[in-house]
Amino acid sequence: MATLLRGEVRAILQPAGHAQYQGAYCPPGVPFKEVRRGPFDGKADIAVRPDADGELPKLMTFGNGQVVYEYDGRDNKGLAVYRYAPNLSTSHRDVMNGVAEVYAEHALKQAKGGQ
Known part of the structure; x- marks a missing residue:
């Protein structure tokens, strides 16, 4: 658990809700539920600091802004x-596309009678 400094708030990261994943890219052969997964x-050991108005940041980025x-x-x-x-994650x-490759490999194995 993150140690909180004065004014900080604990945060947790969750899968996308409808508002976040609506219209997001989903390749053929991949169940749409995979789009939700970040x-x-x-991750729950995160703390955020409100701005001067007391509002929490609207966005949190990771991986040099890619997530x-x-x-x-x-x-x-x-x-x-x-x-x-x-939709905001580059x-x-x-x-x-990597997930689609895994699904395609699995489907190919199933078609050949393997597991």
Whole structure:
């Protein structure tokens, strides 16, 4: 668990909600549920600092800005919830193409009678 400094708020990273994944890239053969998944989902050892107006940052970025999570309010424990934002993440298309390759390999193995 992250140590909080004065004014900081604990945050958790979650999969994309409808608002974040609507219209996001999903290659053929990949279930749309995969679009929701972000690389840091579930990470809860994060603290964010409100700005001078007391508002939390709208976006949180990782990997030199290639992965973006968007603020989505607070949960019932008071944690700030940030949801994966595939439409804002520049790495999303490459990641999804990699996922498509895995699904295609699996389908090929199944077709050949393997596991």
